[in-house]
Amino acid sequence: RKEVEQDPGPFNxxxxxxxxxxxxxxxxxxxxxxxxxxxxxxxxxxxxxxYSSGNEDGRFTAQLNRASQYISLLIRDSKLSDSxxxxxxxxxxxxxxxxxxxGTGTRLKVLA
Amino acid sequence: DTGVSQNPRHKITKRGQNVTFRCxxxxxxxxxxxxxxxxxxxxxFLTYFQNEAQLEKSRLLSDRFSxxxxxxxxxxxxxxxxEQGDSAMYLxxxxxxxxxxxxFGPGTRLTVL
Numbered sequence: 001r002k003e004v005e006q007d008p009g010p011f012n013x014x015x016x017x018x019x020x021x022x023x024x025x026x027x028x029x030x031x032x033x034x035x036x037x038x039x040x041x042x043x044x045x046x047x048x049x050x051y052s053s054g055n056e057d058g059r060f061t062a063q064l065n066r067a068s069q070y071i072s073l074l075i076r077d078s079k080l081s082d083s084x085x086x087x088x089x090x091x092x093x094x095x096x097x098x099x100x101x102x103g104t105g106t107r108l109k110v111l112a
Numbered sequence: 113d114t115g116v117s118q119n120p121r122h123k124i125t126k127r128g129q130n131v132t133f134r135c136x137x138x139x140x141x142x143x144x145x146x147x148x149x150x151x152x153x154x155x156x157f158l159t160y161f162q163n164e165a166q167l168e169k170s171r172l173l174s175d176r177f178s179x180x181x182x183x184x185x186x187x188x189x190x191x192x193x194x195e196q197g198d199s200a201m202y203l204x205x206x207x208x209x210x211x212x213x214x215x216f217g218p219g220t221r222l223t224v225l
Contacts, residue, residue, distance in 0.1 A: 032212055034213060043203060043217060044203075045216070046213050046214075049211070049213060087154050097168055098143065098162075098168075098207075099145075099157045099160060099170075100214065101157065102154035102155045102156070104154045
């Protein structure tokens with residue numbers, strides 16, 4: 001089983017739609033979680049950190065469910081510019097390491 | 113631009129040659145990570161440094177790969193006797209204690225012919 005798992009998609013949604021991605025992680029000792037956005041042939045860029053209490057940044061909302069070991073990303077009112085791959089990340093801290101484990105990414109295509 | 117730079121941006125080499133990539137992190141970041149990414153996959157952890165100390169290496173990192181960060185500033189990743197399977201994007205990231213996250217450089221795209 002992969003340490004961080006995501007549905008690779010693609011998710012094809014019309015402009016204005018709401019879309020949600022889930023990601024599961026296997027290391028119960030992980031303490032930090034993130035969503036990164038990656039455009040085609042570019043480097044990943046931090047979208048948002050994911051806190052236990054959940055957090056919101058404009059149209060983006062991230063949630064963490066420690067009991068079920070998953071994190072989610074909700075995008076409201078999708079824009080064409082949201083088309084990208086969204087990478088879920090968990091850190092390995094707690095098992096004596098500071099490495100970060102990335103999921104394979106979920107591709108989103110927002111259609112006009 | 114995150115402030116992390118990588119050179120070269122592209123490298124084409126023949127199988128069996130050695131290649132070296134450089135990463136210059138954000139100056140106050142003490143932790144530096146190397147990843148490899150192939151098409152359709154997320155970045156795979158290779159190794160990381162805390163200052164000049166290499167603290168962990170992935171099992172993916174065969175003995176043909178070596179990384180250094182001699183003065184705790186820039187880092188180099190060398191691949192010896194390249195193989196076609198080494199073709200990938202090699203990403204460097206520097207870590208900020210303040211926000212507990214990583215900032216990626218633009219990557220070096222390696223093609224092994």
